Structures are given as C-alpha cells and as structure tokens.
Amino acid sequence: ESLYKIDAWGAPYFTVNSSGNITLRPYGQSTLAHQEIDLLKIVKKVSDPKSTGGLGLQLPLIVRLPDVLKDRLESLQSAFDFAIQSQGYEARYQGVFPVKCNQDRFVVEDIVKFGSPFRFGLEAGSKPELLLAMSCLCKGNPEALLVCNGFKDVEYISLALLARKLALNTVIVLEQEEELDLVIDISKKLCVQPVIGVRAKLRTRHSGHFGSTSGEKGKFGLTTIQILRVVKKLEQAGMLDCFQLLHFHIGSQIPTTALLSDGVGEAAQIYCELVRLGANMQVIDIGGGLGIDYDGSKSADSDISVAYSLDEYASAVVQAIRYVCDRKNVKHPVLCSESGRAIVSHHSILIFEAVSASVPNTPAMNPLGLQYLVEGLTEDGRSDYAKLTAAAMSGEFETCLFYADQLKQRCIEQFKDGSLGIEQLATVDGLCDFVAKEIGATNPVRTYHVNLSIFTSIPDFWGIGQLFPIVPIHRLGERPAVKGILSDLTCDSDGKIDKFIGGDSCLPLHELEGGVSGGGGVPGRYYLGMFLGGAYEEALGGVHNLFGGPSVVRVAQSDGPHSFAVTRAMPGPSCGDVLRVMQHEPELMFETLKHRAEEYCGQENGNGDGDTDDDDHGMADNSALASSLAQSFHNMPY
Ligand code: PLP
16 A cells, blocks of 8 residues: 555545555545445446446446545635635635536536535636536526636637526636637627636746746737737727636646745736726636645655645635735635646546566576577687576676676677577577576566556556556555556557656556466456546547547445445447547448458358258358447447
C-alpha cells in the first residue's frame, strides 16, 4: 500500500482493505466503515456473466461513482462557504462546471442535480457544449449560471441569446473584441437583453505546463486596451448595464496559493476599475486551475501536484478579492469558479487487465552448448572465457561481469562476420544472463501487456506526458516480486507506459498467477486501475488503431454492509461501431465478406466427388463462417 502511496493521492476516497484490495469510500471523509466497497468485487460482478446479476462486460472498464462526484461538489461549496463566513465576505460562491472536462451525459446531469441546492451551473466552450448545457440546466436551479466561453460566431451568439429567452441565467463572455459587435447586433434583432462578461488577459503568468494560456501573450482573452474599448462601445450602444461579469483563467493545475492570490488580486483590481467606469458588475469568475495532487507529494514544483488543500484555495481567493474591493469601497462580487479537474477527477476509475507478461530470460546453460561455443571462439574469445571462469572461481563478481560482457561483444562481431552460428550466439546470451542472475546484478524489467489503448484511454500520458496513479487493485497485501512497464494492445510503439508517479520508469508488479503467457501456463487475472482520470481523458481519446472506448458502469453504495448497486451499464463500442466512425459501413462490409465466403467455401465443396455429405458440411461451414463474421463486427476491438 505504502509502496504505491495510495493513502497520499487516494485520500479520502481510496484505501486498501484487509484482503489487500482497493476499497472505495464513496462519501469521502464521511464514509462509515460498513459503507466501503471492494473495487475488485465490482469488477468481478460486472465482468463475469456467471456471477449473480453479472453483466459480462468486457474490460477495459470505467467505474463511475456518482457519490464521489456529489462529495467533490459539496466539498468545494463548503470550502468557499467556510472562507466566506469566516472572513466576513458579503456575497456568495456560485460555481460552474466546465463541461469540456467530461461531457458524459450522466456526469453533467449528476452535477446539475447535486449542485442545484447551491445554484451550481455549467460552462460551455462550443455550440454542442452549449446545447447540452442548455438542456441539462432546464432541470437545474434557475439561478445557476450558464457561462458561454470560447470563440463565438453568429450561430453561437444567437444560441446563447436564445438560452436567455428560455430563462437560463446565461452570460456571454467575450474572448475576442470582434464578438461584441455581433452580440450587440443579434441581441437587438432578437430583442433579448444580453448579460455580457469579458475574459481578461492577466499579466500574472503561471509558468507550468498548464499555464501557457496565461500572461499577456496568452492565446485567449482581451487586453486592457480592448477591455476599455468594450466599455466605450457598450456605453455608446446604451448597454453598459449588460456588462456584469469579469472572467480570467490563469491555467490548469495552479501550483501555489501565492500565484493564485497574485492573479486573483490583479483581476479584482480590473473588476473595481470596471465598476468605477460604470459597468453593472456582479460576478467575478476566476476560471479553472484548482489542482489535483496526482502523486500525493503536495509539491508546488511539478505539474502533477499542488501545494494546497480545497480550503486553502477557497480562502486565498476570498481573501484576495475582499482585500482589493474593501480598499476600493466596491461591493463584494459573487464568486464563480470553473473548476473542472477538481470536481470530476476522482469519480471515475479505469480498470484494465494484464493479459500476459514477457517471459524472463531463462539462461540456457547446457554444458554441451558451452563446449560448442568455446570451440567456435577466436583466440581472444577463449582468453575472455578463461578469465571469466577464473573470476567466477575466486568470487570476483565485477570481473565476471566485465569478461562476460566482453565475450558477448566479441561473439556478436563473430556472428556478424559469419564465423559463429546462431546456437552459439544464443549460448553466449544465456551465459551472460546466468552470470548476471547468479551475482544478483539483474532484476529484469518485464513488459506487462494490458488490454487497453493508451491513445484512447490515457491520451494525456501519450500527448503531454501527464502521469496518473496506476496500481494493481488487488493482491496489495503481497509484496510485488517484479518490476514492469505496461504495454498496450495497439500496434504502436508509443502505446506503452514506462513512467510512473514518483518518477519511476517501472512499476512494482505481482507475478501473474499460473505462469506467464508463453511460459506454458494460463495467466491468472491481474487487474490494474488508473485513478484520478475523470477529467479530460474521456473526451480527448480517439480511435487510433480503431480501438474503441471502455465499457462504463455507474456504481452506488447501497444498503447492507459493503454492498453496492450497479445503476447503469454500457458496453464499450463494438468493432462495427468504431468502423462506422471512420465512414465504413459494417453492414455492407459483412455482406461483401459473406458473399466471398459463399463463393470460396462453395468452390471448395464443389471440387469434391459429388458426395452429398460434403455439400451438407459446406452449408454448415458457410453458415458457421457467416455467423462468426457477424459476431466479429459485434465484438469489442480488444
Ligand atoms: N475554464 C477555462 C476557460 C479553461 O480553459 C479550463 C481548462 O483549462 C477550465 C475552466 C478548467 O480548468 P481546471 O480543469 O483546471 O479546473
């Protein structure tokens, strides 16, 4: 457990039980001991068709925990409520969830439902996101904000204005100055009074990987000069009272509260200036950036950790805004944040299985082979071999290794010039492995083959090298005997994980039960989980190698000790589904292949001696072939 630092990155949602399995604590801190759920039991239940109520879903599998989502939302809200109350701040916190972090229908619907008591809203960055946010918020709190960010064209702005007509509390946040003319024109045409916000480009810069959108040269937002022009134009149009919100986004994974306070303080100054210039300011929207401690190190020096808690984050925001507003005698604004990662990361776990592991080299040390090898060696080679043997006798291990390696290099040269056979080359490899093993100089890193596509399921690892905690979900009471890297099932050399939290290039793993693939045994089930991947990963993944996405189940804690209910189950896309994504037509493909089968199998049977039995077999073979082909389109790609 401590080997994988589960308590550091997993608290308060994940821990390990006395059976050595990862246990879920769906209500975070408030989870009672009898409410904990064994993750392995969920995996077995949903993947085994024979277990009671088993669903027979294939792995990889996403296990979603709506209770965790609820706990995250409530924890964020209460962190701000506490900071507001304890610092005497005179307005409320009212957050929005940026749907780009996870657009899954049930995730967004859950957030709207769980956040309704405290007016939690949504942020959209494109037209489809706006459509989904509009429809979900119809069932939400009417005061919940619908923040419209992103680049906007006529259609986007018209849709956002329509949302206001539908009594959704919509704010159009200008990301480019040109959007303002469109907003003024279209709102007049549609006779809708818009609520307008501006995204400011701050001078404060976040220098980590996720901070490239911040600073004066950042990709998004309006400069000071542009903001002043917006004020003037709105004044001229008689619409300055529509300008009500100031937004900024320092970047994701803000490392420290010092940087946060700096950025928020700068934005609060802009906010107060806008009040002075006559805008009807109500809300300050501090964007995303509330970070996740993926490795549990609480360090400000890496992109995968942050040096503050939820409470410290909220406290820093409230303090920075209150300080500036009080000095300028400005009414405290409603506080909005667009925290994505911090809300959804914990609620979903990606489970996959090691289906095989590479076979460790077993030194082939038969004396006949050695004799044959020595006979083929050059003078120098024989001398190396003699020195190796002498060093072994006198226990000089370093010298052994040196001569073993030198001998091997000589043998490779000899093989290349054709003076040594392949069996002799294999013998020298075996000899070197034997020497390394005997003197304990080797603990070879194995390759564990895992049934997923990294491109589809962990795209940020492949794209930006982001690390997530990956651990076996069972056998945690046993000391792992080997170290391994994880290789996925795609035919792509980038499809491997060879960097893990803590900076390690391999992961401690357990031997597969029943032997390893290729070693003659049937591998035992060995499940691994990738945690904290509920944000961004699901939306970014593509269909590289035509591997589809995972199966998904929603799991809730239910009555009875340690019991749970699967409230929804969705198998992953089939081969037919992923082919359709690339414009293929699986039905037509099946017909083509079926005709081909009839043609070829028919021919084979027709070549016979006219024996009717053979023809019957042909018919049976054909229909078996057709149904096996049809099944292939329905199967999952892995
Ligand atoms: N708001 C905006 C404008 C963003 O660009 C992002 C993501 O980078 C977010 C919110 C969500 O950020 P986070 O996931 O760090 O909370």
